[in-house]
Amino acid sequence: MTQRGNDSASGRRARGRTTLRQVAGRAGVSEITVSRVMRGSPLVAPALAGRVRRVAAELGYVPNRLAGTLAGHASTQIAVILPALSNIVFAEVLKGLETGLEARGYHPILGISNYDAEHEADLIRSLLGWQPAGLVIATAGLTPQSRAMLTDAALPIVEIMDSDIDPIDMSVGISHRGAGAAMARHLVARGYRDIAFIGHDLSRDHRARARFAGLRAGLGRAGRALAPARLRLCPSSVALGCDMTRQILARHRPQVICFANDDMAIGGVFACIGAGLAIPRDIAVTGFNRLDIGQAMPAPLTTIDTRRHEIGRLAARHLIARLEGDDPPSHSDVGFVVIPGATS
Amino acid sequence: MTQRGNDSASGRRARGRTTLRQVAGRAGVSEITVSRVMRGSPLVAPALAGRVRRVAAELGYVPNRLAGTLAGHASTQIAVILPALSNIVFAEVLKGLETGLEARGYHPILGISNYDAEHEADLIRSLLGWQPAGLVIATAGLTPQSRAMLTDAALPIVEIMDSDIDPIDMSVGISHRGAGAAMARHLVARGYRDIAFIGHDLSRDHRARARFAGLRAGLGRAGRALAPARLRLCPSSVALGCDMTRQILARHRPQVICFANDDMAIGGVFACIGAGLAIPRDIAVTGFNRLDIGQAMPAPLTTIDTRRHEIGRLAARHLIARLEGDDPPSHSDVGFVVIPGATS
DNA sequence: CTGTTAGCGCCTTCAC
DNA sequence: GTGAAGGCGCTAACAG
Numbered sequence: 001m002t003q004r005g006n007d008s009a010s011g012r013r014a015r016g017r018t019t020l021r022q023v024a025g026r027a028g029v030s031e032i033t034v035s036r037v038m039r040g041s042p043l044v045a046p047a048l049a050g051r052v053r054r055v056a057a058e059l060g061y062v063p064n065r066l067a068g069t070l071a072g073h074a075s076t077q078i079a080v081i082l083p084a085l086s087n088i089v090f091a092e093v094l095k096g097l098e099t100g101l102e103a104r105g106y107h108p109i110l111g112i113s114n115y116d117a118e119h120e121a122d123l124i125r126s127l128l129g130w131q132p133a134g135l136v137i138a139t140a141g142l143t144p145q146s147r148a149m150l151t152d153a154a155l156p157i158v159e160i161m162d163s164d165i166d167p168i169d170m171s172v173g174i175s176h177r178g179a180g181a182a183m184a185r186h187l188v189a190r191g192y193r194d195i196a197f198i199g200h201d202l203s204r205d206h207r208a209r210a211r212f213a214g215l216r217a218g219l220g221r222a223g224r225a226l227a228p229a230r231l232r233l234c235p236s237s238v239a240l241g242c243d244m245t246r247q248i249l250a251r252h253r254p255q256v257i258c259f260a261n262d263d264m265a266i267g268g269v270f271a272c273i274g275a276g277l278a279i280p281r282d283i284a285v286t287g288f289n290r291l292d293i294g295q296a297m298p299a300p301l302t303t304i305d306t307r308r309h310e311i312g313r314l315a316a317r318h319l320i321a322r323l324e325g326d327d328p329p330s331h332s333d334v335g336f337v338v339i340p341g342a343t344s
Numbered sequence: 345m346t347q348r349g350n351d352s353a354s355g356r357r358a359r360g361r362t363t364l365r366q367v368a369g370r371a372g373v374s375e376i377t378v379s380r381v382m383r384g385s386p387l388v389a390p391a392l393a394g395r396v397r398r399v400a401a402e403l404g405y406v407p408n409r410l411a412g413t414l415a416g417h418a419s420t421q422i423a424v425i426l427p428a429l430s431n432i433v434f435a436e437v438l439k440g441l442e443t444g445l446e447a448r449g450y451h452p453i454l455g456i457s458n459y460d461a462e463h464e465a466d467l468i469r470s471l472l473g474w475q476p477a478g479l480v481i482a483t484a485g486l487t488p489q490s491r492a493m494l495t496d497a498a499l500p501i502v503e504i505m506d507s508d509i510d511p512i513d514m515s516v517g518i519s520h521r522g523a524g525a526a527m528a529r530h531l532v533a534r535g536y537r538d539i540a541f542i543g544h545d546l547s548r549d550h551r552a553r554a555r556f557a558g559l560r561a562g563l564g565r566a567g568r569a570l571a572p573a574r575l576r577l578c579p580s581s582v583a584l585g586c587d588m589t590r591q592i593l594a595r596h597r598p599q600v601i602c603f604a605n606d607d608m609a610i611g612g613v614f615a616c617i618g619a620g621l622a623i624p625r626d627i628a629v630t631g632f633n634r635l636d637i638g639q640a641m642p643a644p645l646t647t648i649d650t651r652r653h654e655i656g657r658l659a660a661r662h663l664i665a666r667l668e669g670d671d672p673p674s675h676s677d678v679g680f681v682v683i684p685g686a687t688s
Numbered sequence: 689c690t691g692t693t694a695g696c697g698c699c700t701t702c703a704c
Numbered sequence: 705g706t707g708a709a710g711g712c713g714c715t716a717a718c719a720g
Contacts, residue, residue, distance in 0.1 A: 017475075017497070017498075019712095019713060019714090020713065020714065020715095021713080021714095029690080029691090030690070030691050030692080031691095031713090031714075031715090032690080032691065032692085032714090032715075032716095033689090033690060033691075035714065035715060036690090036715095039715090043689060043690085044689070044690080045689060045690090048689085048690090060492070060493070060496050062469060062472050062473050062493075062497075063473055063713090063714080064414075064473065064475055064712090064713050064714070065473040065474050065475070065714095066410050066413055066414050066419070066474060066475050066712090066713080066714090067414055067696090067712070067713035067714040067715085068713080068714055068715070069410055069696090069714090070408075070410050070411055070414055070696045070697065070698090070712090070713080070714070070715090071695080071696050071713075071714040071715040071716080072696085072714075072715050072716075073696090073715090073716090075410070077453065077474070080454075084439075085435045085436070085438055085439040085442070086435070086436065086439060088432045088435065090435075091429045091430070091432065091434075091435035091438075092429070092430065094429055094435075094454075095428075095429040095430060095456065098429070098454060098455070098456045099456070102455065102456070102467075105470075107453050107454070107455065107470065107471065107474070108453070108454045109421065109451050109452070109453050109454075110424075110438075110442060110451070110452045110453075110454050111442070111446065111451065112439065112442045112443070112446070123446075125406060126449075126451065127451065128406050129406050129407055129408065129409040130409050130410060130421070130451070131361070131408055131409070131410050148404070149404065149406075152404050153361070154361075237636060237640075238636050238637045238640040239636060239639070239640045242640050263637075266637060266640075267640050270640055270641055270642055273642055274642050292581060292582050292583060293582045293607075293610060293637060295583070296581075296582040296583045296586050296610075296611050296614055297614055298614055298617055298618050363696095363697060363698090364697065364698065365697080365698095373706080373707090374706070374707050374708080375697090375698075375699095375707090376698090376699075376700095376706075376707065376708085377705090377706065377707080379697095379698065379699065380699095380705095380706090383699090387705065387706085388705070388706085389705060389706090392705085392706090407697090407698080408696090408697055408698070409698095410696090410697080410698090411696070411697035411698040411699085411712090412697080412698055412699075413698090413712095414696090414697080414698075414699090414712050414713065414714090415697075415698040415699040415700075415711080415712050416698075416699050416700080416712085417699090417700095417712095
């Protein structure tokens with residue numbers, strides 16, 4: 001007495017949802033025909049297709065993508081792993097990604113690593129379990145284990161944000177070291193000598209660390225020393241930038257303060273204004289990322305545009321290209337842009 | 345000559361990935377035993393379980409959640425639909441959500457509606473196809489069709505952000521109308537009379553519209569009229585707030601300018617500073633959301649904290665509670681908080 | 689053009 | 705404790 005079989009129009013539903021079989025039964029055709037109609041196959045007579053579509057709509061049939069993917073081949077889910085979302089930067093990358101994926105019928109499954117490499121490895125494992133068609137990751141520092149899982153998984157992978165890497169498969173980003181160096185050149189060209197650096201916890205954020213290294217090296221090559229960096233072991237924020245700037249200004253006024261990113265720099269600008277300093281007359285300030293707010297300030301922030309929406313867009317595009325059999329470039333540098341602003 | 349069957353340790357892999365069968369073959373046990381071990385069933389002898397686990401690890405076996413969900417019952421994917429990500433507000437909600445879900449082994453599948461109700465309906469349809477265990481949505485305005493799909497789907501649903509609704513299943517948010525009214529009371533209490541409003545395209549953002557309505561009604565009840573709103577049909581941004589404020593100031597200086605949100609208000613503050621106005625001495629400014637930047641400004645912004653991380657956290661919690669058979673409240677108002685700031 | 693058959697990889701139910 | 709059979713909902717491959 002198993003209750004399998006053609007319960008057709010009887011109304012029984014697996015897990016409360018209409019199945020292919022029910023639509024087929026009600027329309028008086030076979031399951032495969034319904035399947036073809038739902039996937040827009042041209043192999044079905046238009047009249048029949050119309051009828052099937054009508055029945056499917058009546059029954060509120062929604063194809064089960066789980067079963068479809070298991071039986072067919074390609075999933076349309078894409079695993080996306082980011083280190084954070086508190087910063088608008090990754091939200092914008094994600095926006096670019098989602099737009100690019102959604103437009104082609106793909107859906108992101110999201111994981112946030114919190115800049116924790118171990119957690120990132122767990123995320124990779126669990127998201128791979130969904131058999132995604134591809135994976136996009138802004139790394140928190142791949143563990144050897146993570147790297148092995150990704151290599152073995154044999155699916156298209158785009159490592160985003162940083163182009164100074166040897167990607168497992170593809171990369172889309174900018175050179176963070178190069179961005180630091182570019183900022184150094186900018187400052188050297190303007191003749192600054194007494195240069196300070198304020199940052200957050202760089203031990204977990206390797207891209208910010210690379211920018212810092214690039215900045216220091218760039219200044220060093222030009223014979224300028226960077227004052228010992230002031231770092232605080234917590235996430236970056238406007239308030240932190242403001243607070244640390246006040247501390248520096250309490251004992252000394254450098255010609256320039258470079259901040260790890262725009263959030264911190266905006267806080268720094270507020271602190272300078274609060275201290276009665278005119279920017280850039282009394283002190284110069286630089287950031288990184290080119291947040292809209294920084295550019296809308298009375299004196300637009302000196303910063304570097306990281307073109308993150310473009311990073312998301314391109315990552316989606318290359319991933320899809322690969323999935324469709326094309327051969328996109330394995331390294332894509334979207335190119336950063338130095339924004340002189342009015343604060344240096 | 346079909347090549348089905350026990351290819352066991354031979355190394356063939358379905359779709360390039362190790363399967364249960366291979367682990368079973370290599371460990372010399374049946375598939376179901378491996379299945380039990382992987383799911384932590386206590387029905388397997390410890391020694392055997394250990395051996396199976398070792399083999400699974402060696403082979404880099406990652407269970408196929410698609411097959412597992414299809415055969416078993418509950419998916420651990422949660423559909424999440426948001427209207428935007430360009431604004432940090434939704435990124436923070438998403439962060440709260442992801443954290444709450446991930447901690448319990450659930451994963452978000454993301455869709456962005458761009459405040460487009462039709463697109464939202466498409467997203468609902470396609471995400472439901474993945475048979476998610478639940479759905480969290482910050483609505484762009486459910487179409488009747490969307491509403492029908494959600495009702496029929498018979499899965500736990502949390503509508504987030506707004507508590508002034510009659511939820512399909514559960515809601516977590518604040519009263520946007522109430523927030524507007526609260527701001528009105530704040531302004532009335534301070535004796536302001538000449539009050540302007542600057543906003544973005546409210547036709548698509550019904551929550552911003554509700555705040556505006558609440559503000560206007562609140563002022564009306566106190567016998568104060570709101571000057572005709574100035575709206576521009578584009579997304580909100582710092583630059584837009586700045587620009588529109590300049591336009592207003594060019595012809596008239598109201599006592600207060602209320603902005604649709606903090607982004608706009610921050611732009612407004614910049615414009616006021618640029619025009620040489622001291623805040624709040626010459627002009628007052630209010631926003632909405634309590635962005636960190638607004639609070640780090642020399643004069644902290646008058647605004648309303650929408651507790652969005654808490655919204656995400658609670659939404660995840662209630663959804664999971666429902667999935668685990670508990671009975672969470674169907675309405676949760678997390679409560680907004682008026683932040684007086686120093687700009688009014 | 690339409691249908692039949694045989695699974696996708698796993699889990700439930702029942703035997704052993 | 706462990707295993708064998710059958711099926712979740714769908715689709716590829718082949719037959720008609």
